[in-house]
Amino acid sequence: xxxxxxxxxxxxxxxxxxxxxxxxxxxxxxxxxxxxxxxxxxxxxxxxxxxxxxxxxxxxxxxxxxxxxxxxxxxxxxxxxxxxxxxxxxxxxxxxxxxxxxxxxxxxxxxxxxxxxxxxxxxxxxxxxxxxxxxxxxxxxxxxxxxxxxxxxxxxxxxxxxxxxxxxxxxxxxxxxxxxxxxxxxxxxxxxxxxxxxxxxxxxxxxxxxxxxxxxxxxxxxxxxxxxxxxxxxxxxxxxxxxxxxxxxxxxxxxxxxxxxxxxxxxxxxxxxxxxxxxxxxxxxxxxxxxxxxxxxxxxxxxxxxxxxxxxxxxxxxxxxxxxxxxxxxxxxxxxxxxxxxxxxxxxxxxxxxxxxxxxxxxxxxxxxxxxxxxxxxxxxxxxxxxxxxxxxxxxxxxxxxxxxxxxxxxxxxxxxxxxxxxxxxxxxxxxxxxxxxxxxxxxxxxxxxxxxxxxxxxxxxxxxxxxxxxxxxxxxxxxxxxxxxxxxxxxx
Numbered sequence: 001x002x003x004x005x006x007x008x009x010x011x012x013x014x015x016x017x018x019x020x021x022x023x024x025x026x027x028x029x030x031x032x033x034x035x036x037x038x039x040x041x042x043x044x045x046x047x048x049x050x051x052x053x054x055x056x057x058x059x060x061x062x063x064x065x066x067x068x069x070x071x072x073x074x075x076x077x078x079x080x081x082x083x084x085x086x087x088x089x090x091x092x093x094x095x096x097x098x099x100x101x102x103x104x105x106x107x108x109x110x111x112x113x114x115x116x117x118x119x120x121x122x123x124x125x126x127x128x129x130x131x132x133x134x135x136x137x138x139x140x141x142x143x144x145x146x147x148x149x150x151x152x153x154x155x156x157x158x159x160x161x162x163x164x165x166x167x168x169x170x171x172x173x174x175x176x177x178x179x180x181x182x183x184x185x186x187x188x189x190x191x192x193x194x195x196x197x198x199x200x201x202x203x204x205x206x207x208x209x210x211x212x213x214x215x216x217x218x219x220x221x222x223x224x225x226x227x228x229x230x231x232x233x234x235x236x237x238x239x240x241x242x243x244x245x246x247x248x249x250x251x252x253x254x255x256x257x258x259x260x261x262x263x264x265x266x267x268x269x270x271x272x273x274x275x276x277x278x279x280x281x282x283x284x285x286x287x288x289x290x291x292x293x294x295x296x297x298x299x300x301x302x303x304x305x306x307x308x309x310x311x312x313x314x315x316x317x318x319x320x321x322x323x324x325x326x327x328x329x330x331x332x333x334x335x336x337x338x339x340x341x342x343x344x345x346x347x348x349x350x351x352x353x354x355x356x357x358x359x360x361x362x363x364x365x366x367x368x369x370x371x372x373x374x375x376x377x378x379x380x381x382x383x384x385x386x387x388x389x390x391x392x393x394x395x396x397x398x399x400x401x402x403x404x405x406x407x408x409x410x411x412x413x414x415x416x417x418x419x420x421x422x423x424x425x426x427x428x429x430x431x432x433x434x435x436x437x438x439x440x441x442x443x444x445x446x447x448x449x450x451x452x453x454x455x456x457x458x459x460x461x462x463x464x465x466x467x468x469x470x471x472x473x474x475x476x477x478x479x480x481x482x483x484x485x486x487x488x489x490x491x492x493x
Contacts, residue, residue, distance in 0.1 A: 056110025076285025089141030206235020290418025
């Protein structure tokens with residue numbers, strides 16, 4: 001299946017592409033793209049209207065695309081299917097110039113003038129009107145052709161191979177995790193699940209250590225000895241094989257644990273192993289840690305922490321989170337039954353509410369910047385899901401992207417039913433999250449750090465032509481594989 005048949009006319013291509021369906025199967029469909037970057041595009045599927053795209057998209061031809069865990073478990077995500085998936089791609093234009101592609105089709109990425117407060121505030125990757133290449137609506141890199149936002153197509157240096165370039169998207173995501181964690185000298189950092197993304201997190205941590213000359217320890221935790229050997233090759237200092245449910249591992253063995261397992265059980269293990277922070281990178285779409293909306297927490301890059309008891313710590317948090325407000329005063333939605341502390345009111349815009357949906361309505365009606373709260377404060381762990389998605393009918397959080405949900409120390413939570421909020425309340429654990437990263441920064445890191453050259457050799461273990469994509473997905477699910485690269489035939493190469 002999925003043999004590519006194309007007819008190349010000015011701003012008009014026809015091709016067969018493999019679509020991911022709700023049962024996890026891949027089936028071929030006929031696609032047609034017609035239009036221009038200036039006027040917009042019409043996308044037909046099996047001869048019928050499928051998608052209308054406005055201006056700001058370029059037509060590129062796909063060279064190759066990696067398979068990641070999101071591609072394998074796409075049916076868990078809350079976006080329509082079937083879809084042509086694939087977002088770790090390398091593509092080229094008519095002149096043969098090669099590009100990597102940032103996946104978020106926001107107003108800013110399309111260079112469309114719009115009064116979007118997210119794009120104008122530097123949160124364009126979280127633009128609520130974006131569609132996402134290979135994940136949400138926009139056909140992805142397992143198709144022979146892609147329509148990509150014109151500012152999202154980033155030229156690849158000639159010296160970088162297609163295989164190395166195909167890892168820019170996940171490597172940028174790994175670097176984003178490292179930046180969010182901000183490792184400290186003397187830290188012990190563990191990466192749980194050193195496979196596709198986990199190995200890149202190890203490489204990004206090691207690159208951060210070299211670039212900033214920081215002294216911290218990188219511990220790789222994996223179920224396979226071979227994966228640990230690859231982790232050590234990419235910069236880990238120690239490797240430990242995880243057996244069973246990880247019961248042999250000591251609680252609090254690392255200051256920070258990065259969970260890349262894409263597994264609810266993996267998150268619960270990470271919560272036990274971390275002394276200070278768990279950083280979640282998995283968008284598997286399943287309930288985890290006693291929460292329904294962990295994937296949404298990661299997509300929005302929201303953090304969970306305990307509400308500060310010391311005024312000085314609280315004021316520092318307000319200063320940090322108020323940077324998206326013109327006056328520097330963060331918007332705090334107080335959903336707890338206890339009264340806010342006296343120091344909060346003079347330093348923040350505080351909305352006292354008992355219902356997350358009503359609070360969202362209030363903050364969205366305000367005409368002063370981002371229509372979200374910067375912080376939500378709770379005394380019930382059950383309220384976390386309500387803050388993340390006040391309305392199940394709308395994919396919108398009460399808290400802005402990169403905002404925080406804070407739990408009072410007196411909040412109620414059951415460890416058995418909700419281990420994630422329980423760890424925050426009882427142990428003061430911070431739970432942070434991240435997803436996409438900066439492609440320019442990732443390319444720059446590859447250019448200045450010769451040690452990163454080995455990443456593609458270490459990670460890419462299998463290659464398949466696109467007409468064997470079903471076999472490629474099957475192999476990608478197997479334990480003998482780390483990263484599969486799907487390659488398209490392209491004339492003239």
